[in-house]
Amino acid sequence: MTENIEVILTQKNINPTAMRLLVLDFLLKQSSAISLTDLEKGLDPSDRITLYRALKKFEEKGLVHSIDDGSGATKYALCENDCEAGHHHDLHVHFFCNTCRETSCLPKHHIPQISLPDGFKTEEVNLIVKGICNKCI
Amino acid sequence: MTENIEVILTQKNINPTAMRLLVLDFLLKQSSAISLTDLEKGLDPSDRITLYRALKKFEEKGLVHSIDDGSGATKYALCENDCEAGHHHDLHVHFFCNTCRETSCLPKHHIPQISLPDGFKTEEVNLIVKGICNKCI
DNA sequence: CTGATTTTTGCAATGCTATTGCGCTGTTGT
DNA sequence: ACAACAGCGCAATAGCATTGCAAAAATCAG
Numbered sequence: 001m002t003e004n005i006e007v008i009l010t011q012k013n014i015n016p017t018a019m020r021l022l023v024l025d026f027l028l029k030q031s032s033a034i035s036l037t038d039l040e041k042g043l044d045p046s047d048r049i050t051l052y053r054a055l056k057k058f059e060e061k062g063l064v065h066s067i068d069d070g071s072g073a074t075k076y077a078l079c080e081n082d083c084e085a086g087h088h089h090d091l092h093v094h095f096f097c098n099t100c101r102e103t104s105c106l107p108k109h110h111i112p113q114i115s116l117p118d119g120f121k122t123e124e125v126n127l128i129v130k131g132i133c134n135k136c137i
Numbered sequence: 138m139t140e141n142i143e144v145i146l147t148q149k150n151i152n153p154t155a156m157r158l159l160v161l162d163f164l165l166k167q168s169s170a171i172s173l174t175d176l177e178k179g180l181d182p183s184d185r186i187t188l189y190r191a192l193k194k195f196e197e198k199g200l201v202h203s204i205d206d207g208s209g210a211t212k213y214a215l216c217e218n219d220c221e222a223g224h225h226h227d228l229h230v231h232f233f234c235n236t237c238r239e240t241s242c243l244p245k246h247h248i249p250q251i252s253l254p255d256g257f258k259t260e261e262v263n264l265i266v267k268g269i270c271n272k273c274i
Numbered sequence: 275c276t277g278a279t280t281t282t283t284g285c286a287a288t289g290c291t292a293t294t295g296c297g298c299t300g301t302t303g304t
Numbered sequence: 305a306c307a308a309c310a311g312c313g314c315a316a317t318a319g320c321a322t323t324g325c326a327a328a329a330a331t332c333a334g
Contacts, residue, residue, distance in 0.1 A: 017282065017330090036320080047284050052321080070205045070263060072292085073320065093251060098260060112249045114230060114264070119271025123235060126207060127251075128263040134256025154311065173291080184313050189292080209321085210291065 012061045019046070023054045024063075033067050033075035033094070033103040062087070069096040069103045069128050080107045091125060097133035104133065149198045156183070160191045161200075170204050170212035170231070170240040199224070206233040206240045206265050217244045228262060234270035241270065 005024050009016040026042050027034070036055065040048045055076050058064040062083035067075040080092075093109040096102075111125050142161050146153040163179050164171070173192065177185045192213050195201040199220035204212045217229075230246040233239075248262050 015281075015330095019283075049285080049322090050283055053283085068205070068207045095253065095257060106254070109251065109253070114246065114266055116232065116246070116266065116268075117243070117271065119274055120232060120266075121269040121274065122266055123268040124266075126263075126265040126267065129251055129253065129257075129259055129261075130263065131253075131260040132258040134254065137256050137258065152310075156312075186293085186314080187312055190311085193293095 008063070012058075012063045014057060014061050014063065019050055020054050020057075022046070023051060023058070027058075027064065027076070027078050030077070031104070033069075033077035033105065035071075035073040035075050037073060039076075067094050067103055067105075067128075068126065069094060070130075071096065071101060071103070075103045077103075077105050080105070093127050093129060095133065096128055096130045097136055098130055099132055099136035102133065145200070149195075149200045151194060151198050151200065156187055157191050157194075159183070160188060160195070164195075164201065164213070164215050167214070168241070170206075170214035170242065172208075172210035172212050174210060176213075204231050204240055204242075204265075205263065206231060207267075208233065208238060208240070212240045214240075214242050217242070230264050230266055232270060233265055233267045234273055235267055236269055236273035239270065 005021050005028070006016045009020060009024060014020060022043055023039065026039060034042075036048065036052055039051050039055070040046065043051065055064065055066075059066055059076070063079060064076045065079050065083070067077065069075055091111045093106045093111060095104050095106055097104075106129075111127050114122065114125065116122060142158050142165070143153045146157060146161060151157060159180055160176065163176060171179075173185065173189055176188050176192070177183065180188065192201065192203075196203055196213070200216060201213045202216050202220065204214065206212055228248045230243045230248060232241050232243055234241075243266075248264050251259065251262065253259060
């Protein structure tokens with residue numbers, strides 16, 4: 001099992017250290033996006049800053065993407081697609097449940113094209129739907 | 138002039154205090170959404186907390202809406218539509234310029250309908266487009 | 275194998291934002 | 305005039321993101 005995780009990291013040009021293997025393993029087990037604090041609690045005797053840097057490195061290398069769901073804390077989730085270092089291709093909708101406060105990716109739901117007024121150039125789109133998820137209904 | 142501002146407040150059931158008149162006056166002069174820090178700088182010798190509470194009261198009464206553009210600071214802008222206390226009807230797109238870091242409302246651009254998977258209930262949608270605005274191109 | 279260099283890690287510290295508590299003040303209503 | 309209440313300003317707190325620095329670990333060169 002650990003070998004698979006290691007392969008994922010090396011394929012993304014990330015040095016597979018013990019800490020990073022733990023972080024990736026934890027991410028793989030999640031069904032929703034998690035915050036740095038969640039990660040810290042899940043991998044208890046670990047340093048928050050180290051985890052923070054692991055996530056940043058993963059994001060930089062195109063392994064995870066970060067989501068600002070308005071909860072105050074940035075959430076992170078594994079990329080589904082073939083994201084490359086520096087360029088994320090996962091323009092999908094994110095859903096934030098107002099009840100359980102979990103953020104999930106809806107990769108099937110692509111972000112519709114938004115036509116802006118003249119002179120505006122789109123570089124990035126952030127679409128967060130908030131409401132009640134299927135587990136909390 | 139001050140009378141007009143006062144009328145706006147009383148129509149929204151907000152006690153027109155000197156501070157609130159100042160805040161509303163400042164908001165009316167803006168062409169883009171502003172943060173609490175912007176407001177504090179614009180109304181210099183004012184207490185940040187008081188301004189914060191003025192904005193919160195305005196939001197509660199349906200006079201302004203708050204925007205989380207991912208910049209870290211919540212932005213505020215006057216509602217265009219007939220928002221009521223507690224219920225905001227201004228589901229429009231917001232644009233964040235990566236260059237000048239200004240956030241503007243695009244009230245003409247309504248948020249498209251997002252069909253969620255079964256069991257998900259939408260309560261709110263937050264759509265932020267990031268890029269270069271017409272002034273920075 | 276050994277010393278040097280780079281990478282990773284852990285701790286301390288900082289900065290910014292949001293938010294609440296509390297007492298003072300000024301206004302309103304009786 | 306007095307009581308009740310709303311608004312204001314100050315202090316304080318909490319959470320998150322981010323950086324600097326030094327020790328530790330891994331990698332590389334000779």
